[in-house]
Amino acid sequence: GDSVTQKQGQVTLSEDDFLFINCTYSTTTYPTLLWYVQYLGQGPQLLLKVTTANNKGISRGFEATYDKGTTSFHLQKASVQESDSAVYFCALVGGDTNAYKVIFGKGTHLHVLP
Amino acid sequence: GPKVLQIPSHQIIDMGQMVTLNCDPVSNHLYFYWYKQILGQQMEFLVNFYNGKVMEKSKLFKDQFSVERPDGSYFTLKIQPTALEDSAVYFCASSPGTGGLLANSDYTFGSGTRLLVI
Numbered sequence: 684g685d686s687v688t689q690k691q692g693q694v695t696l697s698e699d700d701f702l703f704i705n706c707t708y709s710t711t712t713y714p715t716l717l718w719y720v721q722y723l724g725q726g727p728q729l730l731l732k733v734t735t736a737n738n739k740g741i742s743r744g745f746e747a748t749y750d751k752g753t754t755s756f757h758l759q760k761a762s763v764q765e766s767d768s769a770v771y772f773c774a775l776v777g778g779d780t781n782a783y784k785v786i787f788g789k790g791t792h793l794h795v796l797p
Numbered sequence: 798g799p800k801v802l803q804i805p806s807h808q809i810i811d812m813g814q815m816v817t818l819n820c821d822p823v824s825n826h827l828y829f830y831w832y833k834q835i836l837g838q839q840m841e842f843l844v845n846f847y848n849g850k851v852m853e854k855s856k857l858f859k860d861q862f863s864v865e866r867p868d869g870s871y872f873t874l875k876i877q878p879t880a881l882e883d884s885a886v887y888f889c890a891s892s893p894g895t896g897g898l899l900a901n902s903d904y905t906f907g908s909g910t911r912l913l914v915i
Contacts, residue, residue, distance in 0.1 A: 721837075725909075726888050726908045727888070727906050728906070729903070783845050783847070783892075783894075784842055784845060785840075785890075785904055786842070788839070789838065790838065
């Protein structure tokens with residue numbers, strides 16, 4: 684079955700640091716890959732998504748490349764701000780199951796210190 | 798942008814009682830979902846719903862759980878009876894259901910109902 688792995692449970696950075704959040708996925712088909720951001724007390728919000736292998740998604744300074752070879756979809760940002768502090772979920776939809784269920788990773792808590 | 802509204806935002810209930818969580822999905826969306834999140838951890842899929850029927854449910858969707866959307870009103874999750882382990886944040890989501898895979902990955906989530914069973 685489909686799965687998404689985020690090995691980093693928590694990342695702590697200072698403002699203007701480079702962000703890298705690891706994400707790998709497992710499926711036998713060609714899913715859409717997504718990153719969601721969840722701020723405290725809110726539901727997840729779509730940050731970016733990529734439907735085609737080798738393409739890159741970019742949003743609000745964040746970027747992630749759909750790497751079919753390494754089955755990865757790592758999230759990066761060149762310079763984080765305190766307002767980026769949130770939980771980031773890597774996810775996929777439309778894998779082995781169907782298009783009607785988002786599979787989430789465990790999430791990475793990002794803390795950005797002022 | 799369009800929003801999913803969840804009512805109530807918080808609910809405290811005695812173990813064994815019934816609780817109903819309400820969701821007002823995006824107006825033109827056709828697919829509806831419930832997810833469970835414990836202590837800010839992983840979002841766990843519970844169930845999805847289309848055209849008045851459950852399409853798929855996970856192992857977490859116990860026999861005590863049920864969903865419905867009578868006559869286009871709220872999409873509801875009912876738990877009867879509740880158990881201590883049902884304490885969590887429950888998120889409702891909806892998606893268009895048209896336009897193929899690309900469009901149907903456009904899920905909109907509500908802000909959640911924080912359920913505490915005591």
